[in-house]
Amino acid sequence: MAPSAPDSPDGVAAGLAGVGYLPDEGLATAVFLAVTLQRPLLLEGEAGVGKTEVAKALSRWTGGELLRLQCYEGIDLAQAAYEWDYSRQLLHLRAAEARGDDLAAAEDELYAERFLVRRPLLLALAGGDPPPVLLIDEVDRADDEFEAFLLEFLSDYAVTIPELGTVRAPVPPLVVLTSNRTRDVHDALKRRCLYHWVEHPDFEREVAIVRLRAPQVVESLARQVAAVVEAMRGLELYKPPGVAETIDWATALAALGRTELDERVMTATLGTVLKYREDAERVRATGHAGLISAALARGA
Amino acid sequence: MSPAPVATDGQSGRTPLVDPQRLAVGFASILRRAGLAVPVGSLALFVDSLDAVGLEDRDRVYWAGRAALIHRPEDAGLYDRAFDQFWTGAPPPRSVLPHVAPVVLEVPAEDAAPPEGVAPDGDGDLEVVRYSPVEILRHKDFAAYTQSDFDEAHRLLHRLRLAAPGQRSRRLEPAPGRRSGQPDLRRTVRRALRTGGEAIELSRRAPGRRLRRLVLLCDVSGSMEPYSRALLRFAHAATLARGRVEVFALGTRLTRLSRHLRSRDPDAALAGAAGAVPDWSGGTRLGEGLREFNDEWGVRGLARGGVVVILSDGWDRGAPDALAEQMARLHRVAHQVVWVNPLKAAPGYAPLARGMAAALPWVDDFVEGHSLAALEALADVIAGPPHRPSRRAAGGQLA
Numbered sequence: 001m002a003p004s005a006p007d008s009p010d011g012v013a014a015g016l017a018g019v020g021y022l023p024d025e026g027l028a029t030a031v032f033l034a035v036t037l038q039r040p041l042l043l044e045g046e047a048g049v050g051k052t053e054v055a056k057a058l059s060r061w062t063g064g065e066l067l068r069l070q071c072y073e074g075i076d077l078a079q080a081a082y083e084w085d086y087s088r089q090l091l092h093l094r095a096a097e098a099r100g101d102d103l104a105a106a107e108d109e110l111y112a113e114r115f116l117v118r119r120p121l122l123l124a125l126a127g128g129d130p131p132p133v134l135l136i137d138e139v140d141r142a143d144d145e146f147e148a149f150l151l152e153f154l155s156d157y158a159v160t161i162p163e164l165g166t167v168r169a170p171v172p173p174l175v176v177l178t179s180n181r182t183r184d185v186h187d188a189l190k191r192r193c194l195y196h197w198v199e200h201p202d203f204e205r206e207v208a209i210v211r212l213r214a215p216q217v218v219e220s221l222a223r224q225v226a227a228v229v230e231a232m233r234g235l236e237l238y239k240p241p242g243v244a245e246t247i248d249w250a251t252a253l254a255a256l257g258r259t260e261l262d263e264r265v266m267t268a269t270l271g272t273v274l275k276y277r278e279d280a281e282r283v284r285a286t287g288h289a290g291l292i293s294a295a296l297a298r299g300a
Numbered sequence: 301m302s303p304a305p306v307a308t309d310g311q312s313g314r315t316p317l318v319d320p321q322r323l324a325v326g327f328a329s330i331l332r333r334a335g336l337a338v339p340v341g342s343l344a345l346f347v348d349s350l351d352a353v354g355l356e357d358r359d360r361v362y363w364a365g366r367a368a369l370i371h372r373p374e375d376a377g378l379y380d381r382a383f384d385q386f387w388t389g390a391p392p393p394r395s396v397l398p399h400v401a402p403v404v405l406e407v408p409a410e411d412a413a414p415p416e417g418v419a420p421d422g423d424g425d426l427e428v429v430r431y432s433p434v435e436i437l438r439h440k441d442f443a444a445y446t447q448s449d450f451d452e453a454h455r456l457l458h459r460l461r462l463a464a465p466g467q468r469s470r471r472l473e474p475a476p477g478r479r480s481g482q483p484d485l486r487r488t489v490r491r492a493l494r495t496g497g498e499a500i501e502l503s504r505r506a507p508g509r510r511l512r513r514l515v516l517l518c519d520v521s522g523s524m525e526p527y528s529r530a531l532l533r534f535a536h537a538a539t540l541a542r543g544r545v546e547v548f549a550l551g552t553r554l555t556r557l558s559r560h561l562r563s564r565d566p567d568a569a570l571a572g573a574a575g576a577v578p579d580w581s582g583g584t585r586l587g588e589g590l591r592e593f594n595d596e597w598g599v600r601g602l603a604r605g606g607v608v609v610i611l612s613d614g615w616d617r618g619a620p621d622a623l624a625e626q627m628a629r630l631h632r633v634a635h636q637v638v639w640v641n642p643l644k645a646a647p648g649y650a651p652l653a654r655g656m657a658a659a660l661p662w663v664d665d666f667v668e669g670h671s672l673a674a675l676e677a678l679a680d681v682i683a684g685p686p687h688r689p690s691r692r693a694a695g696g697q698l699a
Contacts, residue, residue, distance in 0.1 A: 009353065009360060029353065029363035036352045039345065044373070074470025074507075078486075086485030093489075093497035107493055140601070143471065182601025190371040191341050194349075197373040238595065238629075278625075 006032055021050070021057035022201070022209050030196040031058070040154050040175035042139075042190060045198030047180055048242020054198075055135035055176040064130040064174060069120040071142035077149065081121040081159050089115050111163035122159055127170040139189075140179040147186050154192045201243060203230055203298070209243060210250045217250045224261040225250045227295035229273065235286060237279040248272045261295065263288045320350035330382045331369065342369050358387060438673040442642065443526035453530065453672055454566060457537040472505040481506030512606050512635055513544045514682065517593065518557075519612030520549045520577055521584035527642045527669065528580075529570075531611045534675050536561045536569050546602055550589040550612065551579035554596070584615060586655050587622030594629050603630060607682055609638045611669060614656025623655050627662035637662060640669035640678055 006012045012035070013028040023031065031054070034041035043051040059066035069080055077083075089110050096106035118126075124134040139147070153159060157169040177193060179185050201209060203226055210222040217225075225246060233240040241249075249272045258265055266288050274280045283291070324347045328338045349364040362383055370379050437452055445453070475481045487503035516535045520528045535547045539561045549555040560572035574580065597603070608630060616623055631637050639659065643649055645668040651657050660666065665681050668674040 009363070025359060026363045026366065029360055030367040033349050033352055033364060033367055037345070037348050041367075042371075072470070074472065076471065084486060084489070086489050089489050090492065090499055093492060097497045103497055106497065110489070110493075145471070180600065182604075187371070191339055194345070194367040195371050196367055197376065238599070 006035060008032065015061045016054075016057050017212075019057050019060040020212055021053060022205055022212065023054070024199075024201065024205065027054070027196055027198065030194050034176075034194050035174060037194075038172045040177060040193045042177045042179065042185070042193035042195050043198055044179045044181050044195070046200070046240065046242055048244040049198045049200055050243050051178040051198055052135065052137055055133055055137075055178075058174055058176065059133040062130045062133065062174065065128070065132040066135060067120040067124050067132050067173070068135045068137060070137050071139050071146070073141060073143055075142050075146050079119060080146070080149075081119050081153075082161060083117040083119065084111070084163075085115045085117050113164070116161075116164070121153055122167060124173040124175070125157060125159060125167050125169040129171070131169075131171045132173045134173045134175045136175065136177045138180060139177045140182045140185055144186070147189055151188055151192065154189070200233060200240075203227065206230070206243060206246060210247055213247050214251045214254060217254045218259050221253060221259050221261065222250055223298070224292070224295045225253065227298040228261065228266075228291050230298075231291055231294060232273070232283060235282055237274070237282060238276045239274070239279060241273045245273045261292055263292060266292065320355060321347050323355070324350060327365070327382070327386050328369070330386050331379065334378055334382050336369075336375055336378055336382070338369055342371075361387070438676075439671050441526075441645070441670045442530040443670070445526075445530070450530070450533075454533050454537075456672055457533055457675070469508045469510040471508060471510075473508040475504050475506040480504070511542060511544050513546065513602065514538060514542070515598070515603055515606050515608045515634075516545065516547045517550050517590075517608065517610045517612075518547065519584055519586070519610075520551045520580055521615070522581040523584070523613055523615045524611075524642070525581050527611075527613075530675075531640075531669065532557075532561075532570060532573060533566070534611075534678075536566055536573075539569075540564065546597075547573075548593060548597075549573070549577045550584065550586060550593075550610075551577065552582050552585055552588075553579060554589045554592040556597075583617050584612070585618040586612060586614075586616040586659075587618040587620075587626055590623065590626035590630065594626055598630060599633055604633045605635050607636045607638065608634045609640060609678070609682065610659075610663075611640045612655075613641055613643050614639075614651065614653040614659065616653070616655025616658075618655075620654045620658035624658040624662070627659045631662040631664075636664050638665045638667065638678070638681055639663040640667050642668065642670040642674075644668045645670040645674065 006015060009025065009028040009032040012032045013023055013025070016023050016028070016031070030041055033039065041054075043054060045051055055068075056066060058064075092110060092115070093103075093106055096103060116122075120134065124132050126132070136150070139150070154175065157172040158166050160166045200206075206226040206229070207219075207222050210217055210226060211219065214222075229241050229246045229249070249269060252269050252272045253261065253265065256265065256269070270280055270283070274283060324343060328343050328346070331338050346365060346368040349368045350361065353360040353364045355361060365383065366376070366379060370376060437449060437456070440449065472482065472484075474484060474487060481504035484503040484505040487505075488499050488501075491501065491503060492499040516538065518528060518531050518535060524531075532547075535545075535557070539545045539547065539558070545558070545561075547557040547561050549557055555577045557573045557576060560576055561569045563569040563572060594603075598608070627637070639656075641651070641656065644651075644666065651660055651666075667678055667681055669678060
């Protein structure tokens, strides 16, 4: 089921659902456009709403290899695009010298492809059928200098290596960038991308996601967990739980052999959902019992 | 291209536009009128997107437009209104810019030692060399400023030296002549070529230094009115003088001003900033505003390792506990927290305002900000080596 050309956003939604990801209509449309127009897709949203998962699901669906570039402060070309294999280069020079070869010729050989170490960005330009899926994760953690480099990469799908020339992709890769918005990504970069703000899923979709990702969780428990998490998101917490936490929580409860949520087990497992002491306090002040009874009513 | 009907109700009497290109351009112009920047590149992308999804399904068109034209979640509301207007013929959205109350500064009567050499009004051809009483101005309270004082002060503000403590960068730079640092093999190989393939010297790379981020949070409530304009000018000067500056207005809600203040033209920058703040001279809920800052920006990364400067008199109508809680959160992530309080200069001032008292344990430097000289001192605090006698103590209380 190679989605060489999904014919509509619905086709994308169905395809991704087939590999365990349930996008809403907005996301499906954005992915459809990214595939059809061969544009990079920039996903922003709260932590844990499933941004990174989109790229993984795309890779599973298209069958293209997933190449992941995790950004961090100080990341540079050597880690992101390519590097020369310096120790081999030095050895090569020494060997040439020992043999008494012409050093000028040895120099020319030094920057041949066989001494090139390819990193994710360059690998993504190798093409292939299906083309690879390149995930540039948490691009907001990289610094401005790296963003400037990404501009060339994202607009031309090309990397220029001074010693070799420009490497251009025969088939552009599918590129997904994610950002947690710890800072604004530069406008120039955003303009090259399709943009989608990923929201927390609505109740029914979240239940479906839990059921899909954690099939061992029974329906009633999934509904209760999703309902409590939804209520928690309205409590002005420091870190409202994302879908990832919902799945973790449901999985934890299932591992404990529960099919129903009750006050005791909720207190015991709250750490899978809330990651700040203050948040746990706030939820406790709201009352676990109240949350659960509301969830039971909602889940029914 | 099939002549698909456009998703208007057809009752507005408008001829339906069926060419996606014309349609996209029309929609973009509405967005632009509503205040959204639509670069030509995004517009072209929108046209391609419409080609890809077709025009039949209103929802698809909606999401295609969002993906192509919107780059920030804040713009979604504006987009929704414009979309409704364009596609359903709904009444045009009312001006989205909130009414801006002008900032008026009290100009005192010409009493306390008027500056010498004031040009006589109405006598244009009399050439008067204006004596610039810089020293007087430097120590004059902003609350007593005249318009011409402000013009002069702004010129002076531009000269402020606004360095900031350097932060070890994670980015490695060539470090010639260094004996420490990571080996820079790329450079070593290059140099080996010069010496006939023999690597004689090992080149190295070491982390460079870079500016810490400076975050300014300006209180724009009524009680700060005499000072907020000067402080905004300070913020603008800081934005131009160094990179990595973020500015927010704290009122009844939080407004991000960084983008507006990046304009080189000071008047345009301040007008833009003033237009962006919906609640000039209203009340303050410092705790609430700080919470929003921490949640949306600060704790996520903007304030991490940065110098955070709060410009406020500490009058807070919210609960002091809430403010203390947020200050503690901020202090935990920031490198240095500076509180600038223009009232501190008043003789006999004690930080008794409830908000101020609650916040103080989490403030590294507590400085005045009522005059140019005080702002120069502030610039030094920002630039100077951080000293923080209170940090250990505060950390202890926290636990």
